[in-house]
Amino acid sequence: MNVLVLNAGSSSLKFEVIRTDQDRIAADSDERIAGGVIDRIGGEALIQLEAAGKPAKKSAAPIRDHRAAVETALRWLGDEETGAGFRGIDAVGHRVVHGGEKFTRSVLIDDSIIAEIEDMIDLAPLHNPHNLKGIRAVRDVLGRDVPQAAVFDTAFHQTLPDRAYLYAIPYSLYRRHKVRRYGFHGTSHRYVAYRYRRLTGTNREDTRLITLHLGNGCSACAIIGGDSQDTSMGFTPLEGLVMGTRSGDLDPAILDYVAEKEGMNLHEVEALLNKQSGLLGISGLTNDMRELLAEAREHDDRRARLAIEIFCYRARKYIGSYLAGMGGADAVVFTGGIGENAADIRVRITDGLQWMGMEIDTAANARMSGGAEGRISTDDSRLHAWVIPTDEELLIARDTTRLVLGLEPRY
Numbered sequence: 001m002n003v004l005v006l007n008a009g010s011s012s013l014k015f016e017v018i019r020t021d022q023d024r025i026a027a028d029s030d031e032r033i034a035g036g037v038i039d040r041i042g043g044e045a046l047i048q049l050e051a052a053g054k055p056a057k058k059s060a061a062p063i064r065d066h067r068a069a070v071e072t073a074l075r076w077l078g079d080e081e082t083g084a085g086f087r088g089i090d091a092v093g094h095r096v097v098h099g100g101e102k103f104t105r106s107v108l109i110d111d112s113i114i115a116e117i118e119d120m121i122d123l124a125p126l127h128n129p130h131n132l133k134g135i136r137a138v139r140d141v142l143g144r145d146v147p148q149a150a151v152f153d154t155a156f157h158q159t160l161p162d163r164a165y166l167y168a169i170p171y172s173l174y175r176r177h178k179v180r181r182y183g184f185h186g187t188s189h190r191y192v193a194y195r196y197r198r199l200t201g202t203n204r205e206d207t208r209l210i211t212l213h214l215g216n217g218c219s220a221c222a223i224i225g226g227d228s229q230d231t232s233m234g235f236t237p238l239e240g241l242v243m244g245t246r247s248g249d250l251d252p253a254i255l256d257y258v259a260e261k262e263g264m265n266l267h268e269v270e271a272l273l274n275k276q277s278g279l280l281g282i283s284g285l286t287n288d289m290r291e292l293l294a295e296a297r298e299h300d301d302r303r304a305r306l307a308i309e310i311f312c313y314r315a316r317k318y319i320g321s322y323l324a325g326m327g328g329a330d331a332v333v334f335t336g337g338i339g340e341n342a343a344d345i346r347v348r349i350t351d352g353l354q355w356m357g358m359e360i361d362t363a364a365n366a367r368m369s370g371g372a373e374g375r376i377s378t379d380d381s382r383l384h385a386w387v388i389p390t391d392e393e394l395l396i397a398r399d400t401t402r403l404v405l406g407l408e409p410r411y
């Protein structure tokens with residue numbers, strides 16, 4: 001089955017075609033056929049396309065909206081000369097950010113599901129409307145006969161116990177407005193937990209993991225027996241770890257204080273916490289960890305060093321709190337652009353966990369970047385550390401395939 005995986009953002013469309021079926025899933029031999037990114041939809045768009053075994057192509061063209069972006073992607077996929085020379089999308093899987101409390105699993109999309117995703121726009125005004133644009137664009141271009149599935153970022157965390165998802169605020173706010181921790185990056189945490197079990201040959205029930213997704217957005221997750229038990233992002237993706245431009249945890253009283261002092265409204269303060277904070281806010285330089293590491297190394301920039309230090313300290317605190325919450329773990333798994341590539345950051349985060357029995361193997365850690373996968377702790381560590389590159393697209397393709405075949409997605 002050829003599954004088109006779509007991730008529609010406010011002005012971007014990422015896509016990938018993955019060939020998969022039950023046998024390929026069992027043998028881990030799913031095949032990536034082609035993929036690309038269309039950025040700056042609504043203006044002169046940047047288009048990057050790559051078919052397996054062919055050189056990547058970059059171009060620019062005006063692209064009006066998501067529908068036109070989906071058309072562009074499909075046209076290129078079908079083009080013998082320049083693209084993948086590929087026709088026949090059997091199904092489409094969408095990344096959908098917010099599934100609220102309603103969606104605990106991936107689902108096939110029909111009119112009622114679309115209405116429910118619409119109902120959740122209040123909870124995720126920055127994301128769900130764009131995900132819906134992707135779904136509608138595919139219906140327009142490919143027709144209703146091509147099945148589509150929604151894979152929610154929040155679904156994996158619906159196993160959180162109430163002690164982890166409820167905030168200590170009046171319970172009526174949960175009852176009336178569903179104010180609670182939802183958690184995000186669920187497909188990524190779920191993928192690396194699955195992959196860890198494959199790599200170590202352990203059973204789902206027998207694993208206790210702390211997964212750290214460190215990319216532009218960052219989150220930690222405590223997973224027992226394959227189920228998410230706690231996670232650092234909350235009602236929105238703003239809570240938790242320090243991120244590229246998001247603050248993560250802070251005292252909520254800061255909002256009102258800053259609003260008054262800076263003459264801003266709450267909406268503007270929230271935007272500041274989402275877009276001007278985190279690594280960017282502390283360093284005053286950039287949200288890009290690679291650039292910060294270079295600034296710290298080459299110019300000994302004080303605020304770049306500070307940003308890195310705060311980032312790592314916060315991540316270490318989360319590991320500590322989840323170890324306490326879970327009563328120990330087998331391993332900490334690093335993923336995401338920073339987690340997969342930045343050996344220095346992994347050392348700084350884990351430094352100080354030796355007392356918990358974690359010893360990093362310096363050579364193994366240094367080797368782990370650019371898509372490499374493996375253990376970075378010494379053989380006799382009591383608490384292991386792993387690097388496992390995430391692959392949300394693969395899980396989306398597999399969930400879609402299983403749903404189309406009438407099977408339950410595997411969690």
Ligand code: ADP
Pocket residue numbers: 214215216217244287288289290291293336337338341342343369
């Ligand atoms: P997103 O969350 O948008 O998917 P990524 O997972 O690609 O983002 O992560 C982007 C982050 O990863 C950036 O901060 C980038 O600097 C960082 N990163 C990528 N490669 C490296 C590297 N070799 N060393 C340090 N940081 C890296």
